[in-house]
Amino acid sequence: MSLFNVYPLFDITPVKAEDVYVFDENNTKYLDLYGGHAVISIGHSHPKYVKHISEQVSKLGFYSNSIQNPLQVDLATKLGKLSGCKEYQLFLCNSGAEANENGLKLASFHNGKKKVIAFKNGFHGRTSAAVAATDNAKIVAPINAQQEVEILELGDLVALEKSLAKNDVCAVIIEFIQGVGGLDESTAEFYEAINTLCKKYNTCFIADEVQSGFGRTGDFFAFQKYNVTPDIISIAKGMGNGFPIGGILIHPDIKASFGLLGTTFGGNHLACVASSTVLEVIEEEKLMQNATKISAYFIEKAKEISEIKNIKGRGLMLGLEFDFPIAELRKKLIFNQKIFTGSAKNPNLLRILPPLTIKKEHVDALFDAIKSELS
Template identity: 35%
Template sequence: MQDQDFRNKDARYYMPVFSRDMMITRGQGSRVWDADGKEYIDCVAGIAVCSTGHCHPDVVSAICEQSRQLIHCSNLYYVPHQADLAEKLSHITGLARVFLCNSGTEATEGALKLARRVTGRRSFIAFSHGFHGRTMGGLAVTHKPGIREPFEPLEPKCAFVEYGDSESLRKAINHDTAGVVVEPVQGEAGVIIPPPGFLQEVREICDENGALMIVDEVQSGMGRSGKWLAIQRSSVQPDIVTLAKGIASGFPMGALVAREGIEFRKGDHGSTFGGGPLACAAALATIKVIETVLPTIPQKAERFQEAFTAYDPRVFGLLIGITVGEKCAAIQQQCRKNGVLINCAADGNIRLVPPLVITNEEIDRAVQVIDEALGAQGLHR
């Protein structure tokens, strides 16, 4: 289809919620190609989704094989691969029980319901600049006023406190707080790393007040930080962890994983598609691939860190942020022109979330292009 045709059709028939102006038609590893056949190194990776790169052969095989056996059967029956995946997720998170859904926001919804169910309390606390999803519950605990306020009143009730400020959390928490929802590193905000000790303090404040600590690892989890979970870079044990994005290499899936004793009762929760055979097969294959690349993540992160030192980057494994202010869009455009896809997160921050399988050569090429674009905007410090 000609470029202008799909633009026109999209403009005519698709709700105008997204800003976009190119189509990616093919991907392999850390490379993608647009509708004109132009190649890019993909430092967006579906926004931290394509963890194993595009179309990893093991993931493709798992999906193809499973699709020849059974595509869907309902959770009325035991689902092929589901218990194997639950076991795997329990092992890699160090938690006990799993519920599978289809997206990050659904994982948030499940976590909020579960916290209410277990504590018998109603309200939540979340943090400034935090992002937890776009459905009503996910939005209720998402900070950004511009995307939340048009849809108020929202449930559950949520108070927001400054990310990194444990004293404010201590003041805000009360006997009705079911849970505190926190990202161990804030992705949508532009890769904001909390001050040392903050997550431990959140843990302690939750314990002192009988609230659950819900750690959103939708973006930071599944190996991106160099550990299976970003929270595992501290010694903090969460009560509930949410996962999605990188869990199944782009096949839609979300999960919540909770510690022993925190679980839904029969009939409390459910999902038609959640934990279906194809998604579980894709996730199991994805985890196998991540197991092999996980030890390489710190070295790759270091390579980005060294290359970008002049720009004060925030590097948390392969979750990398650089503050560039209003020049973000121009830098993104220049990178794209020169064959590298990057993304602008909130508040003028470049965010890089490449596939975990990105090679050193690809990192070097991407860094060169990004460095040139930053330099062209006079950002070299």
Template identity: 50%
Template structure:
């Protein structure tokens, strides 16, 4: 049997990681400014994480959600305290797409509607409802194209208000910092206006914090820069530092009904232990503060490079979620970074490098990255 060939791959086999560094099977070291799609939050192979997950695995890896799992309740209490939503409810699943699926289902169960407003360039996942609210027709199969979604420009409040006024909108779903969409930031004016309009017209506001959340922006959630409290918040990626996990944070206005939502693997013992270890390290090492401080420093250094390098046309982002827009396709620059300078980054669109390093990223690493990037751009 062969693998189903849907991923274009770098010809590199990563076999080891520590902190913000990974190594391939030839012993070559790489600086990791991508963290496996923003998944690595506390750093690769953090010793506390390894110890906690190993200890739990030695006791019990999995049992079903038909019995009490006190780790789930502990995680709900700890997460609520850490993010400032201790009055919300927590539903645990396995991925970001699944988190968005369940959030959209819960919204529709609540108001009985089916139409969703989503932003142009949005990415919310690859499964049924999640892909339908993703603004990329190349990955929406005909079976997913059910006509539920209206795409609107991010930050065009008048356009969103006009659609909400029609009275048939189930939910509005937004990334407060678009990841795949090119590190585009929602404005406070837009977010606050949208939140108020959703309440006025009976629609549910969902903030997709799967990539921009969990400390990456320099606050626990990116929407907390904007002065809003969404009805539903979806998380994944950094919650488990590589262990597959997702969750929906649910306003107390939503009342749970037995059987309404469900999952086999969600909230299992190993996943909860991984998530608790992540919160331990985030709090002990002040990683949210580090994301804010180091991210600000990194953006400052990149803007200084922009002033002397015509290939950089824009630097944007918040915390350790940064986009570098180039005056050329990113492909050659990204390949030079990987194969010559041994740095992993992400990308979006055709011209933007996307930086999503672990939240333990340091100013010294920022300086090193900028120096290596300069060498690649000078060679163009």
């Protein structure tokens, strides 16, 4: 049997990793400044992470959600404390797409409406309603396109209120910093107006924090820079440091009932231990503070390179925008300089999503490599 060929692959085969470094089968060392799409939050193979997961799998790796699981309660308690969202409720699933699916479904249950508003260049997943709310027609199949979704220009408040006034929108979903779309952000006025308008028109406000959450921006969540209170917050990626886990934080105004949502694997024992350990390490090693500190240093270093026309993002969710397509530069960084970086829908944007444990010396290595390849 062969693999279904949907991924264009670089000819690199990682076999082990440690902190910000990945090693291939020839023991070639690569600096990982992409973290597997912002998944690696506390560094590869963190000793505490390895220890806790190993201990848990030796006792109990999985049982269904039909029994008591104190690890879920422990995770919810830690997450509420560190995120500052203690009043929210937690539903656990397995991925970012699932998180957004459950968020959209819950919104529709809550207010009885079915239309969704999303924004240009947004990305929310590859399944059902999540992909319909994603601004990429190439990955929306006809079965997805039957969902009622309106995609608006980021920042267009007039169009937003006009659509909400029809009173058929169950949810407005937005990334406060766009990931795949290219690190675009709108204004405080826009985000705070969404918050107000959603309350006015009985619409759920969903903050997609799948990529930006768990300290990546320097705040625990990207939305916390603004005066907003989302009804639902979707999380995944950095939540498990590589172990598949996702979830939604649900405002207490939204009430639960048996059978409303459900999952087989979501919130399993290993996933809970993985995410609880991530939270412990983020707090103990002050990784949100590190994200802020290294981000400031990164921005100053980027200003030294004239070919960089714009620096986008916040914390360690960053983009370097050039006035030329970066595909070739990215290949040179991988194969010549042994540095992993990422791309985006914007062809001129080099995306930087390193582990939150990154140090200044790693930033120096990146910019030395870029200078070398551009000279």
